[in-house]
Amino acid sequence: MDAFSDLIRGVRAHGSLFGCSALSAPWSLHFTDGAPLTLCALLSGEGWIVPEGHPPELLRARESILVRGPFSFVDRLDTPAAPVACGEFCATPDQGGTRHHLGWNDPFHGEADLIVGAYPVRSRSRMAALLDELPVVVRPPSPDAEDPVLDHLAAELAVDAPGQQIVLDRLLDWMLVCLLRDWFDRPGGTPPPWWAAQRDPVVGTALRLLHADPAAPWTVVSLAARTGVSRSTLAKRFADLVGEPPMTYLTRWRMTLAADLLTEQESMPVAEVARAVGYSDAFGFSSAFKRVRGTNPSGHRRAFAGS
DSSP, X not given: OOHHHHHHHTTOOSSOEEEEEEEOSSOEEEEOSOOXXXXXXXXXXXXXXXXXXXXXXXXXXXXXXXXXXXXXXXXXXXXXXXXXXXXXXXXXXXXXXXXXSSSOSSOOOSSEEEEEEEEOOOSHHHHHHHHTTOOSEEOOSSOOSOOHXXXXXXXXXXXXXXXXXXXXXXXXXXHHHHHHHHHHTSTTOOOOHHHXXXXXXXXXXXXXXXXXXXXXXXXXXXXXXXXXXXXXXXHHXXXXXXXXXXXXXHHHHHHXXXXXXXXXXXXXXXXXXXXXXXXSOXXXXXXXXXXXXXXXXXXXXXXXXXX
């Protein structure tokens, strides 16, 4: 289990919301449902993505980008079109050419044809950990005009079929992973330190071991033995490439996993959460959780109860 796969595993789409828009100028769609991360893919034409509080981005045909938070899609920055709010149930075709994904035959015949897929909140802490590494707009270089996944997504949106939601969720996952990999690997980019560290033969092995079994009783000595180097070599190489010592990295990741367990498994006792992430002592776990997350486990659970 590499670090990227482990992070993405916690933000997989489940019940994602899709919209498809066949647009004719002027248009102004305002996406307001508060999804933490949204895929925008333009099949044809062009238009402006305008994130709230951030500079606009021109989106061209066959481009796919990720947007954090609310945003608008307009034909031009000074468009005279009245804004149409798009949330969980977006506008119908006669209110701007947009509709929820079910039951629209061959919708893509506008001046601009837009697909939007919104990621629902699933694993809050892993989603937050991912968002911390991303700008407001994630735009990989050099879009591929021959993108069979995008074409498959468009075809799936145009029909009603059994299992459609599952197919859409997995296609959204596929596009998310591909977009992020392309963005992290872009020339001149500044990906998270752990991204490049995964390719190092020593640190990459250490990261895979930690993510494969984060609850194991790891020490720098045992981790070094598994990677085939000395304790001092591993400690220095890990800190140089990842930016923090291996046990600090492990503690932070364990607390990320614990935070999600506390909110997703509300009946799970704190002591059981502690054991699940490698702590035999609930008090030691609570102290580590508060040090890393700024609140104790019970307080974290109460803060997210019912939200």
